């Protein structure tokens with residue numbers, strides 16, 4: 001097994017080696033050490049307020065993970081056994097397991113070539129039992145929320161965005177997380193807006209739903225003495241909230257850096273394979289969580305890059321429907337996702353990459369296609 005240091009360009013580099021950044025985070029941690037409110041301390045409330053504002057929402061509830069955020073959104077809507085929840089066949093597996101944890105059955109839609117939910121494929125999957133739609137802003141690209149919301153309104157069911165990969169992205173001039181009845185974010189260390197450990201957050205404009213999620217995040221407690229719902233402990237740590245507050249200021253800057261590299265990649269690579277295109281309008285902006293390309297030469301290119309110092313990754317090897325845990329779940333229809341799943345490869349894209357790193361990746365890919373390696 002190769003480790004990060006075996007690569008000239010690692011897929012991600014999560015170390016905090018910039019002394020200024022480290023000092024800033026240490027200050028935040030020290031403040032929490034001083035006040036000692038490790039659970040739901042003042043930084044949690046401040047983070048909730050600032051993230052709600054950033055994403056144009058009224059309420060935010062800090063949680064222990066993105067998985068919890070999707071799960072509690074569904075539970076706040078009373079989704080449970082016997083219900084169906086429509087989601088994309090292509091996502092990180094947590095979207096599927098969160099749905100299944102409620103007892104509901106996930107039903108999978110197709111994706112477009114942009115890898116996000118194809119709104120056209122939703123309606124044929126609607127049944128009496130459909131209780132929610134969970135679109136996934138896969139790779140950091142916001143789904144066509146206008147089309148998805150229209151369908152949801154027509155059927156009178158909620159939309160819960162799994163916006164875990166898209167913090168800071170926009171569509172139709174609005175931020176990711178501002179579209180659904182509720183929106184779930186993972187803030188784990190891999191994400192663009194990242195804690196130094198597990199964290200997540202759930203957004204909504206509905207005061208009642210926010211109150212319910214606050215109860216669900218700790219043993220169903222509705223006040224200091226009373227529990228009304230069966231649920232576990234899904235609170236965000238004050239320490240993580242303090243770190244996230246420091247990092248919120250630099251999110252847009254980090255996304256811009258990713259965008260710059262992504263554009264360089266795109267112009268170098270579009271003659272070789274299908275690259276991830278971003279809308280031209282300022283209204284449509286991806287978060288660039290991953291730089292995911294589509295190529296029939298996926299396996300060979302992956303090995304070529306691994307042996308030439310570039311840590312590419314196959315992020316989601318299986319469609320959700322093909323995960324052993326969902327074995328036999330044939331609900332849904334997703335021919336395009338089925339076709340695409342074996343072609344997807346993620347190249348390194350993160351804000352610590354230098355211009356040299358980007359050039360190195362470009363040379364490594366180019367040598368594969370041009371030097372007869374293929």
Ligand SMILES: *Cc1c(COP(=O)(O)O)cnc(C)c1O
Pocket residue numbers: 064065066067068091092094095136162164165186187188198199200
């Ligand atoms: C990361 C991620 C999650 C899960 O988040 P955790 O914080 O790891 O629980 C859920 N959905 C998607 C699309 C993700 O990328």
